[in-house]
Amino acid sequence: MNDKNNKESSTFIPPKKSWWERNYRAIIYSAAFLAVFAGMFSDKPMTLNVSSATKGLYNSVESIPEKRRKSIIEVEEKLKEAKEKKDDKKIRELSEHLARLKLNTNGVILICFDFDPSTAPELKPMAISLLRHAFKNGVKVLGNVGYNVISAQLAQNIIEETAHESSDNFQPQKAGNDYVFLGYRPNPFMVYMQMGESIISAYESDYAGNDLNTLPIMKGINNYGDIEDVILLSGYVGMPEIWINVAKTKFGRSVGLGMTAVSAADYYPYIQSKQIAGLLAGLRGAAEYETELKALGSGIKGMRSQLYAHALAILLIIIGNIEFFVSKFRKRRK
Amino acid sequence: MTPDTFIDLTGIWVAALLTFCVFSFLIKDNFMFKLTEAIFVGVSVGYFIVLTYQNGIKPKIEKPLIKYVHNLKVDKSAVTNTIVAEINYFVSSNKPTNDLQLAAVEQIPFNENGFFILMNETLGRSSLDLADQKQVAMALQNALNNSTLNMKNIFALEKSTEKYIKSYKTVSLSRNLWVAYIIFSLLLGLLFLSRFSPKHAWVSRYPMAYLLGIGVGMAMPLNFQTQILGQIQASIIPVVHTVSGSIDWAKTFGNISLIVGILSVLYYFFFSLKKTDPFSRGLTKIGIAYLMIGFGASFAFTIMARVSLLIGRVEFMKEEWIMGTIRYFGY
Numbered sequence: 001m002n003d004k005n006n007k008e009s010s011t012f013i014p015p016k017k018s019w020w021e022r023n024y025r026a027i028i029y030s031a032a033f034l035a036v037f038a039g040m041f042s043d044k045p046m047t048l049n050v051s052s053a054t055k056g057l058y059n060s061v062e063s064i065p066e067k068r069r070k071s072i073i074e075v076e077e078k079l080k081e082a083k084e085k086k087d088d089k090k091i092r093e094l095s096e097h098l099a100r101l102k103l104n105t106n107g108v109i110l111i112c113f114d115f116d117p118s119t120a121p122e123l124k125p126m127a128i129s130l131l132r133h134a135f136k137n138g139v140k141v142l143g144n145v146g147y148n149v150i151s152a153q154l155a156q157n158i159i160e161e162t163a164h165e166s167s168d169n170f171q172p173q174k175a176g177n178d179y180v181f182l183g184y185r186p187n188p189f190m191v192y193m194q195m196g197e198s199i200i201s202a203y204e205s206d207y208a209g210n211d212l213n214t215l216p217i218m219k220g221i222n223n224y225g226d227i228e229d230v231i232l233l234s235g236y237v238g239m240p241e242i243w244i245n246v247a248k249t250k251f252g253r254s255v256g257l258g259m260t261a262v263s264a265a266d267y268y269p270y271i272q273s274k275q276i277a278g279l280l281a282g283l284r285g286a287a288e289y290e291t292e293l294k295a296l297g298s299g300i301k302g303m304r305s306q307l308y309a310h311a312l313a314i315l316l317i318i319i320g321n322i323e324f325f326v327s328k329f330r331k332r333r334k
Numbered sequence: 335m336t337p338d339t340f341i342d343l344t345g346i347w348v349a350a351l352l353t354f355c356v357f358s359f360l361i362k363d364n365f366m367f368k369l370t371e372a373i374f375v376g377v378s379v380g381y382f383i384v385l386t387y388q389n390g391i392k393p394k395i396e397k398p399l400i401k402y403v404h405n406l407k408v409d410k411s412a413v414t415n416t417i418v419a420e421i422n423y424f425v426s427s428n429k430p431t432n433d434l435q436l437a438a439v440e441q442i443p444f445n446e447n448g449f450f451i452l453m454n455e456t457l458g459r460s461s462l463d464l465a466d467q468k469q470v471a472m473a474l475q476n477a478l479n480n481s482t483l484n485m486k487n488i489f490a491l492e493k494s495t496e497k498y499i500k501s502y503k504t505v506s507l508s509r510n511l512w513v514a515y516i517i518f519s520l521l522l523g524l525l526f527l528s529r530f531s532p533k534h535a536w537v538s539r540y541p542m543a544y545l546l547g548i549g550v551g552m553a554m555p556l557n558f559q560t561q562i563l564g565q566i567q568a569s570i571i572p573v574v575h576t577v578s579g580s581i582d583w584a585k586t587f588g589n590i591s592l593i594v595g596i597l598s599v600l601y602y603f604f605f606s607l608k609k610t611d612p613f614s615r616g617l618t619k620i621g622i623a624y625l626m627i628g629f630g631a632s633f634a635f636t637i638m639a640r641v642s643l644l645i646g647r648v649e650f651m652k653e654e655w656i657m658g659t660i661r662y663f664g665y
Binding site for chain 1: 360361386389390393445448459472473476483548557561564567636639643644646
């Protein structure tokens with residue numbers, strides 16, 4: 001029986017494929033490549049409607065200095081109350097907190113760079129825009145990596161390049177004074193929890209190996225209480241939940257997200273529940289942030305290529321549908 | 335971006351060629367694609383191991399243990415001399431200029447406990463090399479100058495310093511416990527390696543249980559609060575949204591659609607009931623429609639993401655490879 005089957009299969013001759021059937025994949029891929037490539041040479045100005053999710057994140061970062069001023073007033077009032085009650089322990093804690101808050105009057109932002117080269121085309125433009133925005137407003141930047149150690153060098157390069165770029169909006173920033181990159185430590189959830197107690201004890205040294213106790217920026221930062229916003233740029237599903245759990249639910253910090261387009265849809269419910277301040281979704285989110293910041297970057301440039309690629313996709317869908325109905329019509333006639 | 339050196343340029347060319355090798359899969363599976371795949375996996379694993387050692391094992395285990403052993407051998411009197419010298423310097427630079435102020439200073443309350451904690455924290459840091467007197471002096475200076483403790487009462491400060499020096503040990507009890515904890519953690523982590531032996535693989539359940547126990551214990555309440563309570567709270571909304579007395583129709587429509595969506599999708603996933611009556615079937619169909627809209631949005635986002643990755647690669651080829659090479663050779 002088996003021999004018979006083998007004989008049958010060996011004599012099977014596949015139907016002859018037409019030229020189109022043999023080459024359609026190569027043609028479609030080449031067309032997609034050309035569409036993207038053509039988009040890069042276009043300098044047509046693009047106007048993007050900025051979504052409320054992007055606006056939410058932009059406004060949250062923009063208002064960091066204001067949030068810091070409010071925090072200082074709040075702590076001052078608590079200190080006054082503690083002094084009236086003569087609660088020595090609280091007085092010491094609050095005066096230490098106040099001293100730290102006053103060291104960075106424009107506030108502090110923590111950006112978690114959880115992306116690797118495979119998701120960098122979408123998330124790198126977001127990282128650059130957020131860093132530019134923070135540096136422009138004099139906000140001190142803490143950077144870290146939570147999930148994948150491979151992201152660390154990529155993140156370090158992005159921070160260094162952005163901090164030292166020549167810009168009309170801000171002077172070149174100094175490592176250890178205006179920003180610090182903490183790098184990676186294993187087991188993100190435990191590290192984030194420990195950061196709520198002390199960031200210095202969680203990391204001990206920065207990515208370059210400098211003792212955090214010796215860095216001027218760390219004199220004003222002890223834990224989440226000294227940070228206004230926590231922003232996660234992630235290509236990994238599951239990481240935002242950890243940040244929302246720890247930074248927002250446990251320590252009451254404002255959390256913002258920048259996600260790859262693939263995973264962005266999962267996190268819109270957190271905007272509605274006000275558990276995140278805003279969300280940047282893929283390259284489009286990055287381009288919207290650049291529009292809001294009025295600083296052209298690779299997000300907007302990339303959206304031109306997206307436009308051409310999407311136009312091609314729509315055209316192919318239309319052609320596919322026409323072909324489907326035509327062949328159906330032909331079959332019926334036969 | 336212009337490559338600065340010939341090595342940078344070579345790196346860009348290698349990246350460009352590997353990109354072509356990967357894209358060659360679109361035509362047909364071939365040797366170059368497989369080679370690139372193997373290079374990617376090998377380099378990633380090698381890089382991962384080195385970075386994990388540099389960022390995890392080295393700062394968290396190796397460095398503290400080496401420093402601990404090193405500090406055990408440090409001469410106690412050398413450290414106490416530095417402490418006295420630094421306190422004397424601090425006192426002399428903060429001493430009031432006249433006798434009247436000096437008398438007033440004596441009345442200022444001094445937090446001795448806080449001072450001891452400050453000294454212990456400064457000298458007990460795992461990163462501090464007690465044999466390096468310059469480093470110790472710098473750490474003490476920083477700690478004294480930046481402390482929020484009120485240390486204007488220099489007489490009490492001097493007295494407390496004497497007391498502190500008498501009880502000072504180069505390695506404190508808390509440091510001993512900390513080192514014991516590091517060794518325990520290291521041993522527990524090593525138990526994972528028992529999985530290589532099928533006979534002893536069960537031992538790896540201990541560190542696994544420890545990790546899961548702590549992880550679940552800490553994450554469960556937070557997860558419940560964020561993903562269940564938070565989301566339920568956000569779903570309890572008024573059907574009709576009013577702004578200064580008049581109905582906001584757009585928001586009201588949004589709220590109704592949210593409520594209908596939640597109920598219908600939940601009902602669709604309720605498999606314990608036979609959905610034969612028209613109402614059930616209708617509600618299920620609405621649930622399916624909501625799900626399809628969600629999947630459609632996700633799929634559209636996926637296409638956008640994949641095109642973004644292609645854009646990233648094409649941008650690299652244009653800007654760094656072609657233009658970078660042209661610029662490097664000065665054209």
